Amino acid sequence: MTKKKHETPMLDELQGGKWPSFVDGLKRLANDEDKQYSGMMNDLLGQLEHSYETKLGYWKGGTVSVFGYGGGVIPRFSQVAEDYPESSEFHTLRVQPPAGMHYNTELLRSMCDIWEEHGSGLIALHGQSGDIMFQGCTTEKVQPAFDALNEIGLDMGGAGPALRTSMSCVGHARCEQSCYDEVRAHRTIINAFLDEMHRPALPYKFKFKFSGCANDCVNAIHRADFAVIGTWRDDMKVDQEEVKKYVAEAGRKYTIDNVITRCPTNALSLNDDDTLEVDNPSCVRCMHCLNVMNKALSPGDDKGVTILIGGKRSLKIGDQMGTVVVPFLKLESDEDYEKLEEMAENVIDFFAENALEHERIGETIDRIGLTNFLDGVGIGIDPNMVSHPRTNSYVDTSKWDQEAAKWLERKADNSAKTAAE
Amino acid sequence: MTDTHVEPRRADETGVPDPFPYMHPVLKKNYGNWKWHDRLRPGVLHHVSHDNDEVWTVRAGTQRQMDVHTIRTLCDIADMRAEGHVRFTTRSNIEFMVSKEEMVAPLIEALEAEGFPIGGTGNSVSMISHTQGWLHCDIPGTDASGVVKSLMDDLHQEFVTEEMPNRVRITTSCCQINCGGQGDIAINVQYTKPPVIDHDAVANVCERPAVVARCPVAAIRPALVNGKPSLEVDEQKCICCGACYAPCPPMQINSEESTKIAIWVGGKHSNARTKPTFHKLAVAGLPNNPPHWPEVSEVVKKILYAYKENGRDWERLGEWIERIGWPRFFELADIPFTRFHIDDFRGARESLNASAHIHF
Numbered sequence: 001m002t003k004k005k006h007e008t009p010m011l012d013e014l015q016g017g018k019w020p021s022f023v024d025g026l027k028r029l030a031n032d033e034d035k036q037y038s039g040m041m042n043d044l045l046g047q048l049e050h051s052y053e054t055k056l057g058y059w060k061g062g063t064v065s066v067f068g069y070g071g072g073v074i075p076r077f078s079q080v081a082e083d084y085p086e087s088s089e090f091h092t093l094r095v096q097p098p099a100g101m102h103y104n105t106e107l108l109r110s111m112c113d114i115w116e117e118h119g120s121g122l123i124a125l126h127g128q129s130g131d132i133m134f135q136g137c138t139t140e141k142v143q144p145a146f147d148a149l150n151e152i153g154l155d156m157g158g159a160g161p162a163l164r165t166s167m168s169c170v171g172h173a174r175c176e177q178s179c180y181d182e183v184r185a186h187r188t189i190i191n192a193f194l195d196e197m198h199r200p201a202l203p204y205k206f207k208f209k210f211s212g213c214a215n216d217c218v219n220a221i222h223r224a225d226f227a228v229i230g231t232w233r234d235d236m237k238v239d240q241e242e243v244k245k246y247v248a249e250a251g252r253k254y255t256i257d258n259v260i261t262r263c264p265t266n267a268l269s270l271n272d273d274d275t276l277e278v279d280n281p282s283c284v285r286c287m288h289c290l291n292v293m294n295k296a297l298s299p300g301d302d303k304g305v306t307i308l309i310g311g312k313r314s315l316k317i318g319d320q321m322g323t324v325v326v327p328f329l330k331l332e333s334d335e336d337y338e339k340l341e342e343m344a345e346n347v348i349d350f351f352a353e354n355a356l357e358h359e360r361i362g363e364t365i366d367r368i369g370l371t372n373f374l375d376g377v378g379i380g381i382d383p384n385m386v387s388h389p390r391t392n393s394y395v396d397t398s399k400w401d402q403e404a405a406k407w408l409e410r411k412a413d414n415s416a417k418t419a420a421e
Numbered sequence: 422m423t424d425t426h427v428e429p430r431r432a433d434e435t436g437v438p439d440p441f442p443y444m445h446p447v448l449k450k451n452y453g454n455w456k457w458h459d460r461l462r463p464g465v466l467h468h469v470s471h472d473n474d475e476v477w478t479v480r481a482g483t484q485r486q487m488d489v490h491t492i493r494t495l496c497d498i499a500d501m502r503a504e505g506h507v508r509f510t511t512r513s514n515i516e517f518m519v520s521k522e523e524m525v526a527p528l529i530e531a532l533e534a535e536g537f538p539i540g541g542t543g544n545s546v547s548m549i550s551h552t553q554g555w556l557h558c559d560i561p562g563t564d565a566s567g568v569v570k571s572l573m574d575d576l577h578q579e580f581v582t583e584e585m586p587n588r589v590r591i592t593t594s595c596c597q598i599n600c601g602g603q604g605d606i607a608i609n610v611q612y613t614k615p616p617v618i619d620h621d622a623v624a625n626v627c628e629r630p631a632v633v634a635r636c637p638v639a640a641i642r643p644a645l646v647n648g649k650p651s652l653e654v655d656e657q658k659c660i661c662c663g664a665c666y667a668p669c670p671p672m673q674i675n676s677e678e679s680t681k682i683a684i685w686v687g688g689k690h691s692n693a694r695t696k697p698t699f700h701k702l703a704v705a706g707l708p709n710n711p712p713h714w715p716e717v718s719e720v721v722k723k724i725l726y727a728y729k730e731n732g733r734d735w736e737r738l739g740e741w742i743e744r745i746g747w748p749r750f751f752e753l754a755d756i757p758f759t760r761f762h763i764d765d766f767r768g769a770r771e772s773l774n775a776s777a778h779i780h781f
Contacts, residue, residue: 024488067432122486124485173440
């Protein structure tokens with residue numbers, strides 16, 4: 001029997017226009033009369049139209065999970081279920097996509113088949129944390145839906161006070177700026193701490209994000225508690241013939257205005273013969289000139305990552321960016337990746353033990369100060385961690401000599417290491 | 422039915438899937454070996470590896486929230502006009518990789534025939550990163566998909582061309598937590614009144630000390646109301662942020678009139694040229710007006726086209742404003758400057774002009 005469809009005059013207005021319409025999709029699902037989700041999607045449309053009329057949301061949370069896991073499902077129960085009974089339970093399964101969000105059509109089609117059988121037929125690719133969001137599932141169907149997704153090699157993502165699903169940029173797979181193996185770093189770190197994702201027990205959420213260079217295409221510095229940004233520490237590579245070609249094509253004025261003077265540290269100079277002079281020790285690897293003169297300029301060979309800790313969104317002290325805690329970590333050998341994992345473990349452990357409930361690591365650092373955090377995770381200080389040294393004198397410097405000695409000792413260690421290399 | 426007890430299946434805790442089985446073969450072969458790239462036209466990238474292998478990528482916009490039919494249509498196109506491999510960008514664009522240049526035009530034709538716009542590369546306005554809104558969030562002040570759909574209908578031309586001074590990243594967030602993130606232009610809910618408390622429900626629904634702790638300005642305190650344990654808000658102190666609403670739904674922060682939209686400008690994720698920046702308030706007080714949010718669209722376009730007209734090559738929106746100065750921005754974008762633009766939250770003096778640098 002065909003059930004009466006809800007009138008949705010406001011949503012109908014979002015069906016025209018040039019951009020693909022999510023309402024078209026919702027309606028197609030509601031009209032799939034022979035499918036189990038048709039009634040659910042009809043009522044979902046009804047509730048959404050009701051929200052458009054009253055300008056209020058009608059979902060509340062709850063507790064739903066799958067066997068053995070404590071997180072990954074976002075429970076949604078309707079507060080207006082008497083009017084829209086078939087979408088009274090409309091839970092989301094957060095599922096981790098392959099690193100870099102690569103799919104073949106076989107995987108996508110299997111996801112569709114599973115969600116057609118167990119869910120609403122609505123899939124969001126992807127949520128802001130980087131999850132595949134299988135949206136719209138009854139409490140009863142959550143387990144069989146997850147079982148089927150797990151059978152095809154997918155695993156639950158994070159939700160609640162836990163390690164969250166991560167994101168890595170396209171990186172090594174299709175980008176010449178990439179400075180480390182993002183897939184390896186992403187999978188090494190997240191897969192090492194799955195227990196923290198699947199059985200939420202942290203003070204609050206904890207996010208890793210992996211960008212292959214300072215263009216930071218996955219917005220790691222803003223959005224991640226632990227941002228891993230690719231960089232290099234030797235000289236950038238310059239193909240002077242390609243530089244000349246660029247200048248010949250773009251013009252000297254354009255090159256000066258858009259490459260040379262846009263360098264944030266004045267590290268570039270255009271020579272009279274239209275080749276480029278680079279003051280590499282002044283370069284901060286911002287990526288601008290490499291972006292513009294893509295064929296002529298490339299990252300150096302001594303590659304690794306910069307790690308920033310403490311990025312987050314507004315709640316509750318305002319948006320914060322990450323802070324540099326590791327200016328450079330070489331990331332090539334197995335040993336390097338082990339070191340990254342060890343560092344991640346130290347930070348997660350410190351967070352678990354020291355953060356207050358509902359406090360992000362950036363807020364913890366705000367509360368206790370960066371140096372205490374560094375002591376806690378066993379990382380030495382570095383001038384790259386500050387924009388500038390302190391400007392106020394209200395600090396007890398009575399142990400200056402001891403601290404200065406530490407610095408000199410580290411410097412001696414480093415030069416010994418460099419000499420050994 | 423209910424008697425049949427089946428031992429639940431234990432999950433294979435496999436974590437992040439290995440992408441290599443799904444990755445386009447040319448990408449897999451040249452993993453970590455790319456040399457340079459260019460763009461043949463908006464929406465088409467061409468990458469060349471150190472071994473001179475080439476791959477072409479066609480980028481198309483999607484609605485993010487997709488029904489299985491839409492995903493299968495994209496799969497059909499990937500199987501028939503591409504090579505069966507796709508990936509998604511962080512802004513929900515889909516990318517089809519092909520190993521031959523002659524496959525690009527028919528692929529574009531097939532995508533456009535199904536209504537998927539080709540673009541979002543280079544100096545375009547890419548797809549708006551957004552949140553869940555009324556469709557699925559438990560604390561939304563507005564919808565997300567609808568705002569985005571309306572705006573992308575309006576900005577379609579800027580997605581399919583690359584005519585901006587630099588790339589433009591727009592975000593939306595359906596509450597002040599700002600899950601949509603930082604953007605060149607950010608369209609975020611802004612509450613304008615303290616929560617309205619259902620005192621009969623608080624004791625049963627909310628963990629009161631947690632709610633008290635959640636307030637950024639310590640405006641909430643436990644109270645006995647009508648003989649029931651509840652919470653009260655010092656409305657003089659309250660900054661109407663909505664932080665209490667998530668842990669305590671009986672503290673309703675939304676209403677038809679008081680939930681407004683604010684527009685922020687100058688956020689930037691990239692480290693290129695300048696360090697990453699946060700977006701700054703441009704306009705508040707816009708009505709939450711579904712299904713098309715026309716007032717929001719109008720302001721976004723005013724800002725966007727002032728930037729398009731006046732920005733220099735490679736200047737992101739925030740960098741353009743840094744050059745011309747805020748007074749001229751407010752003038753060019755035709756936006757009033759108000760007392761609310763002057764920050765008074767903690768650390769606010771950092772944002773004040775402590776110099777004789779004045780724009781005239």
